Every structure is written in structure tokens, then in C-alpha cells.
Amino acid sequence: MPEEPSSSDELLDFLFKKVIPAAFNPASPSYLAYIPGGGLFSSALGELIAATVNRYTGMWAAAPAAVELETQVLRWLAELMGLPQGSLGLLTSGASMSTLIALVAAREKYLGDEILKGTVYYSSEVHYAVAKAARVAGIPERNLRPIPVDSQFRLRIDLLAQAVHQDRDCDLVPFFVCGTAGTVSTGAIDPLIEIAEVAINHDLWFHVDGAYGAAFRLVPELQPLFTGMELADSLAIDPYKGFFLAYGTGALLVRDMSNLRRAFGTSPAAYLPELQANEDQLDFREFSPELSREWRGLRLWLPFKLHGVTAFRQALADWN
Numbered sequence: 001m002p003e004e005p006s007s008s009d010e011l012l013d014f015l016f017k018k019v020i021p022a023a024f025n026p027a028s029p030s031y032l033a034y035i036p037g038g039g040l041f042s043s044a045l046g047e048l049i050a051a052t053v054n055r056y057t058g059m060w061a062a063a064p065a066a067v068e069l070e071t072q073v074l075r076w077l078a079e080l081m082g083l084p085q086g087s088l089g090l091l092t093s094g095a096s097m098s099t100l101i102a103l104v105a106a107r108e109k110y111l112g113d114e115i116l117k118g119t120v121y122y123s124s125e126v127h128y129a130v131a132k133a134a135r136v137a138g139i140p141e142r143n144l145r146p147i148p149v150d151s152q153f154r155l156r157i158d159l160l161a162q163a164v165h166q167d168r169d170c171d172l173v174p175f176f177v178c179g180t181a182g183t184v185s186t187g188a189i190d191p192l193i194e195i196a197e198v199a200i201n202h203d204l205w206f207h208v209d210g211a212y213g214a215a216f217r218l219v220p221e222l223q224p225l226f227t228g229m230e231l232a233d234s235l236a237i238d239p240y241k242g243f244f245l246a247y248g249t250g251a252l253l254v255r256d257m258s259n260l261r262r263a264f265g266t267s268p269a270a271y272l273p274e275l276q277a278n279e280d281q282l283d284f285r286e287f288s289p290e291l292s293r294e295w296r297g298l299r300l301w302l303p304f305k306l307h308g309v310t311a312f313r314q315a316l317a318d319w320n
Ligand SMILES: *Cc1c(COP(=O)(O)O)cnc(C)c1O
Pocket: 035, 093, 094, 095, 096, 097, 127, 129, 180, 182, 183, 184, 209, 210, 211, 212, 213, 238, 250
């Protein structure tokens, strides 16, 4: 720990000459290695403002307008994804956290204390974040069901239905199915409508992992590929991928916030004010594992307002 101050010139030189160049550069226009891409300055500016003014957005009453602005961003995202009116959610650090929150919400809804009986379904092409989330949520590894894919790398619906039947026959409790909208290896989109049907028939939570793929729904020609996504109970998207923002900006969208409240609502400590007075005035701390939190909304609000969504649509169309 330095006891004495250093000059900012010296520190910035050190950062920009030594530290930052020693990395691959996902914000470079010629970065084609992995999915993340971007580093939109307007978003970084939003983050700078948010961190500088440092408003507390875990609780509506502490910063009502800031919370409303973030809620607006969530409504925009839900609308862009074609989710039904009233859908909302949370801004998170990324899809791993979004998936974990969805899994815990589903677990609380369907399993109660019978955690060891719950079974989880996804295609063999799924991102490993989903199995990890299940494990962190307490679901035993033996209850995870990777379902084989067809020649297009899409989850085979016949095998999904069969696996669910078999598990029910063995006195297990199937409760969560994840469809991927854009797998990492090939970009395959699982048959979302058919998965939704299985979920409805067997009373399962239907989650869609659209971490990077779902953003392409903004391109009108590509929209039909995502039909069925609107039936999801929850959808993970990563604006730090599909909207070209910096790492640490993810979103979980849900059709029913009460499922998050069931899982994450608390009886707050005596020193905290009482729960929200009104359903429309969100205390994010009641819907999330986080209590204190960053004001993530500005990272999306500022770029959407400054550039308009058309700029994003066009950039995504070019990318395609
Ligand atoms: C990136 C990605 C994830 C993991 O998301 P993180 O934000 O890194 O936690 C999960 N699923 C898919 C499809 C992804 O592209």
C-alpha cells in the first residue's frame, strides 16, 4: 500500500502503456475471437456518472427517479424482446448471474424444500453457465439432463418429453427447462415454441438463454427466428454482448416479478424502512440476491437515448 501520493501522469502512463495493452482487446473493431464486443463510450459515461453521484437504487424511496429510469430500461428491453406487457426483471452482472437468479426463483416456486428431487433440462449444446447455476442453486449433478440435439444442433423435443416422463415416473420433480436462443458453438436456436408447450403441459419453468443471440431480435428480418421466446418465464440477455456495452451489464427479464419476490423478498433489518408501499415502486433489493447495488440502468439508458435504438438495429444487421 502506497503511503504517499503518486502523480496522475505517472499512473495513467503505467496503465495505458503497461497494463491495458497486455490483453486481447474486445473493444477493437477487428476483434473477432469471441462473442463479447464493444465498449461503447456513451455507456461508459453513464457508468461514470452513476458511480460519481452514487445514488442508492436498492430501494425506490432512496432514489425514486433513478429507480424509475432503470425500470424504464427494463421495460424497453422486455419490449424489444417481444415479451408480454407487464414483464420486467433486473439488471445483473451477466448471464451466469441471470440464470442463477432464474433457477433459484423456479426452485422456490416448484420445489420448496424438496431440492434434491428437482430435475433440470437443456440441450447438450447449452452454455455451461446453466449447469453451473443449477449446481449453485443446490440441484444435484445427477439431476441435470443434457438432451441430445438434431442435425441443426437444436434440442430434440421428443427426447425432452421422454426424459421428463421418465423422471416423473421415478418420483423426481422436473421443474426447469432452458432453451437457448443462439448457442455459443453454432448459433443454433432451440425450438422455443415446442419447448414452451412441453413446459406448459408438464408445469415446468421455461427459461431462455439469449445471452448473446436474443439481441438479434432487433433486426426485423431475424425476428421470426425468436418466435416462442415471448412464452418464457425468464430470459437472460447480455447487453455487454449484443448491445456493445462493457462487461458487467447483463439482464434477466421475467414475465412475473412475484416469482422473484417469492425467492428474494426479505423481512428487512429494523434500521431499513418498510417494504415498498406500492407495487409499481420497485425496491430492487426485494427481487434480487443483492442488497446494495450499482445503478446499472444508466449504462443502457444513456446510449439508448443518445443514439436511438435504430443505431443498434443497424449495427446488429451489419454484424449479421
Ligand atoms: C456469454 C454467455 C453465457 C455466460 O454469460 P456471462 O455473462 O459470461 O455470465 C451464457 N450463455 C450464453 C449463450 C452466452 O453467450
